[in-house]
Amino acid sequence: MVKLRGSDTSYRIGKVVCLGRNYADHIRELGNEMPSRPVLFIKPASSIIGAGDQVVIPPYSQECHHEVELAVLIGRRAKDLTESSALQYVAGYGVAIDLTLRDVQDDLKKQGLPWEIAKGFDTACPLSDFVPAAQVADPQALRITMRVNGELRQDGSTALMLRRIPQILREISAIFTLEEGDVVLTGTPAGVSAIASGDRLLAEIEGVGSLEVTVA
Numbered sequence: 458m459v460k461l462r463g464s465d466t467s468y469r470i471g472k473v474v475c476l477g478r479n480y481a482d483h484i485r486e487l488g489n490e491m492p493s494r495p496v497l498f499i500k501p502a503s504s505i506i507g508a509g510d511q512v513v514i515p516p517y518s519q520e521c522h523h524e525v526e527l528a529v530l531i532g533r534r535a536k537d538l539t540e541s542s543a544l545q546y547v548a549g550y551g552v553a554i555d556l557t558l559r560d561v562q563d564d565l566k567k568q569g570l571p572w573e574i575a576k577g578f579d580t581a582c583p584l585s586d587f588v589p590a591a592q593v594a595d596p597q598a599l600r601i602t603m604r605v606n607g608e609l610r611q612d613g614s615t616a617l618m619l620r621r622i623p624q625i626l627r628e629i630s631a632i633f634t635l636e637e638g639d640v641v642l643t644g645t646p647a648g649v650s651a652i653a654s655g656d657r658l659l660a661e662i663e664g665v666g667s668l669e670v671t672v673a
């Protein structure tokens with residue numbers, strides 16, 4: 458369950474739909490191509506952990522990367538949204554970390570295989586509580602940062618998204634019906650790097666909140 462800050466409303470999360478390759482500087486650092494169609498994948502609800510919880514890196518990986526992302530909480534059922542109405546379906550905004558087993562993902566990519574074991578493992582989706590959408594004046598103008606043990610690793614702005622939130626929700630809802638309590642992750646800026654046992658991860662989005670987890 459996730460909570461909307463300052464209200465009694467809570468949501469049961471069904472699925473987390475994630476957009477890859479949505480910041481040009483991050484596409485460049487991984488040597489990927491700019492996608493004409495959205496790169497989408499889903500993290501299961503079982504991968505979610507909350508503030509203060511511990512990340513457990515699976516034993517089949519030697520390289521787990523942090524990706525700080527703006528999380529969008531869907532407030533009601535949404536299918537085939539238009540861009541002009543899409544933001545009306547957003548209940549709130551939060552902070553997420555899309556943990557990614559980069560070595561495993563690179564291997565799967567090379568073989569043309571699906572990414573779930575690199576992206577959807579238990580604890581792969583640390584997620585904060587949400588701030589009501591009405592309290593975020595412009596979700597496309599927020600500083601977004603990730604610190605590991607106090608050191609600044611990612612420092613971007615949601616202004617740099619290639620696809621903005623209305624377009625993301627239009628494209629996703631044309632494929633997957635979004636239901637109340639679903640969450641959409643909107644991609645990560647540059648600066649992703651490996652984490653290790655004992656690390657303390659602090660993800661922050663200006664005007665939205667912060668999320669701290671540690672690595673077991």
Ligand code: ZN
Pocket residue numbers: 475476477524526555644645
């Ligand atoms: Zn991501």
